[in-house]
Amino acid sequence: MAIEPHVSWAGGSAPQAEPAARSEPPRDAEGAAARAEATLGELAPEPPAEPDIGRLAALRALRNLEATEARLERNARREIEEARGKLVKELLPVLDNLDRTIRAAHASRSDPAMLEGVRLVRQQLEGVLRGFGVERIDALGRRFDPNVHEAISMVPVADPQRHGVVVHEVEPGYRFGGRLLRAARVGVGKLATPYDVRPAAVWR
Structure with a gap:
């Protein structure tokens, strides 16, 4: 049987162990945590602001008004162009009749003064239409x-280069505002063949 050694302490009792010192977080760590919380607070998204219903309605009404004004302006321009085109189209036969009168006066050798007067009227009307x-x-x-x-009509021609070319104008054509107002009525050259009995005939 082992005998434990006996240790005697002066004063009669063993010394008491000192309690372990409490560990406190360093002050630098506390500052870093505070700064991190502040940064997160800055990065956090702000709650969306409530829309201004009155302002949105006013903007929508303004856009609708502008669109309506633009549409009315386009319609007004189109109506004006259509009215002008109708008027111009009604004046074209007058110009055609003046051209026929001038050609007939040339053929019959009419009074030169009268012929010159008709030419002046035609020039004035053509100037108005050009305007x-x-x-x-x-x-x-x-x-x-x-x-x-x-x-x-198809007009027989002997020159191959005149095949498919307008060789006769019966009635002139016109454009108005970049659009076709009336097509020119013409006779087109067609290369004559040896079987054409009348090369100068007009085929309809």
């Missing part, structure tokens, strides 16, 4: 274009 934006379509000597020409 409205009317443009005459060039036809003679041009390649036939179904977009602006109306072929009413």
